[in-house]
Amino acid sequence: MTKLDKYKGVIPAFYACYDDEGNISPERIQMLAKHYLEVGVKGLYVGGSSGECIYQTVEERKLVLENVMEAVGGKMTIIAHVAAPSTQQSIELAQHAESLGVDALAAIPPIYFRLPEAAIAAYWNDIMDSTDLDFIVYNIPGTTGYALTPTLLKQLVKNDKVIGVKNSSMPVQDIYLFKNNIKDDFIVFNGPDEQFVGGRVMGADGGIGGTYGAMPELFLAADHAIRHNNMDLAREIQYRINDIIFSFFECEGNMYDVIKLILAKRDLNIGRARKPLQPATEADRAKIDAIAANINAAVAQYKPVYA
Ligand SMILES: CC(=O)N[C@H](C=O)[C@@H](O)[C@H](O)[C@H](O)CO
Ligand SMILES: CC(=O)C(=O)O
Numbered sequence: 001m002t003k004l005d006k007y008k009g010v011i012p013a014f015y016a017c018y019d020d021e022g023n024i025s026p027e028r029i030q031m032l033a034k035h036y037l038e039v040g041v042k043g044l045y046v047g048g049s050s051g052e053c054i055y056q057t058v059e060e061r062k063l064v065l066e067n068v069m070e071a072v073g074g075k076m077t078i079i080a081h082v083a084a085p086s087t088q089q090s091i092e093l094a095q096h097a098e099s100l101g102v103d104a105l106a107a108i109p110p111i112y113f114r115l116p117e118a119a120i121a122a123y124w125n126d127i128m129d130s131t132d133l134d135f136i137v138y139n140i141p142g143t144t145g146y147a148l149t150p151t152l153l154k155q156l157v158k159n160d161k162v163i164g165v166k167n168s169s170m171p172v173q174d175i176y177l178f179k180n181n182i183k184d185d186f187i188v189f190n191g192p193d194e195q196f197v198g199g200r201v202m203g204a205d206g207g208i209g210g211t212y213g214a215m216p217e218l219f220l221a222a223d224h225a226i227r228h229n230n231m232d233l234a235r236e237i238q239y240r241i242n243d244i245i246f247s248f249f250e251c252e253g254n255m256y257d258v259i260k261l262i263l264a265k266r267d268l269n270i271g272r273a274r275k276p277l278q279p280a281t282e283a284d285r286a287k288i289d290a291i292a293a294n295i296n297a298a299v300a301q302y303k304p305v306y307a
Helices: 026-039 056-072 087-098 117-129 150-156 175-181 192-200 216-227 231-249 253-264 282-305
Strands: 010-012 043-046 077-081 104-107 136-138 162-165 187-190 208-209
Touching: 010 216, 026 056, 026 216, 043 056, 056 077, 056 087, 077 087, 087 104, 087 117, 087 216, 104 117, 117 150, 136 282, 162 175, 175 187, 175 192, 187 192, 187 231, 192 208, 192 216, 192 231, 208 216, 216 282, 231 253, 231 282, 253 282
Parallel strands: 010 043, 010 208, 043 077, 077 104, 104 136, 136 162, 162 187, 187 208
Antiparallel strands: none
């Protein structure tokens, strides 16, 4: 068992939990966190895209993390995503997360302005310098417009706090770039859920994903198949996962709103996605019923792989 084993596995990106008025719901946060603990995932990634972080205030984000920690802290690995519009707010969130006892911090690059790489490095280093926690660099060029380079990563890892990269770029070969020749005992998390199996084969140690929370059992089954070298089964499960993810995208509503409506059908009501994320439409409702049934069928089929 190495110090980094606690990060190796299936880590759902935790969804924003609101009450029926759209305010942060401590009860629903605790309910959802306990649900994932029971399902048996390795940890939770709190306050990322799936947590709708950019649509929440610093105070709201603190409340979210406090409730996750109260419900499952110490029982699962908790990674707090703390990037916020300013460095000052990001540091405030980082220090708050440290005071709650999370395992690690993660951050996207600075948002909105296209800043030079030196400013991006300084942003990540400022956050790292503000706590003693492990730090995960988040590479998600599709949404941030900045693609992490191995050159910058080699510079960043001079700081021992950097333990890994969450890689959400699309080329699976980027996992090789961030895994190979960076430093010993370095973690890469697969980002795109549609290529969880491909990323793992390329060397990702685990995954953090935005759709895991809708069907964690399928990712646990795929993870089990990979660990047991059953690649035909791993691929079969990945294809089933992808059919489900692509059906999310056939809805007019935003994926997170669609997923929330699916979770509500399983007695996991966490409210709706915040605007400007588009709400699911009436026309989506029938599709959502069918997707929920498809997820249930896939879970019934593949949960026995690991359970
Ligand atoms: C761009 C984006 O949000 N990527 C997420 C994180 O890597 C993924 O987990 C996606 O939510 C998922 O692959 C669905 O497309
Ligand atoms: C999907 C993901 O990793 C996030 O919520 O940031």
